[in-house]
Every structure is written in structure tokens, then in C-alpha cells.
Amino acid sequence: MSPRDRALPDEPDESGAASGPAGARPGAHPSAGLSDLSIDLTAHEMLRRAHVLEALGPDWDPVAALRDEEAAHDLLYSGLDAEQRRMYDELVAAGVLPRRGGGHAAA
Known part of the structure; x- marks a missing residue:
């Protein structure tokens, strides 16, 4: 830009317009124009929980749901042959499956 082509008072200076984010000063740290943002999601979480309980219904x-889940788990891992029981025990020992009862699959 030549001295004759100076920016008008209300126009941005082209030499600094492409240098960085708006409001950043030359030589300033990249995060100098940033501010902290905090959002309280407590009210949203309470609303979400209310919707879940409403969807589940009063019944x-x-x-009973936990009891049914445990019964399904017992049924799923019952009747395993020796190799399957060994694999189950290895998965429990590795922490992949939760330890239940004696830590062994039902025979």
C-alpha cells in the first residue's frame, strides 16, 4: 500500500487484516483473545433424567429389572463346555467380564 492509498478511518487497514484473528495484537500469544467458557448443564441433566423416568413409566x-438381568446373565453363561468355561474364566481374570459368585461360569 502506498502512502497515497491510506485506509479511510472507518475501513480496516489491509496490512493487518490478514495477519491473524480479529482483536489479536501483533506479537501477542495466540490465546490472548480467548476467554473462559463455562456451561452449567445441571438443569439439562435434571430434565434428561425426568424424561427417562417418564419414558420408563410408573410400572x-x-x-425386578436387575433380577431379570442377572437371570439372563446366568442363562447366557450356563451349559458351557470345558473350553468355553476356561475362556470365560480367563476373561473374568483379565477384567473383561465382571466377577460373579465364585468367579466361574455355571456348569
């Missing part, structure tokens, strides 16, 4: 029984 939902968490104790």
Missing part, C-alpha cells in the same frame, strides 16, 4: 421396577 418400572428397578429391583
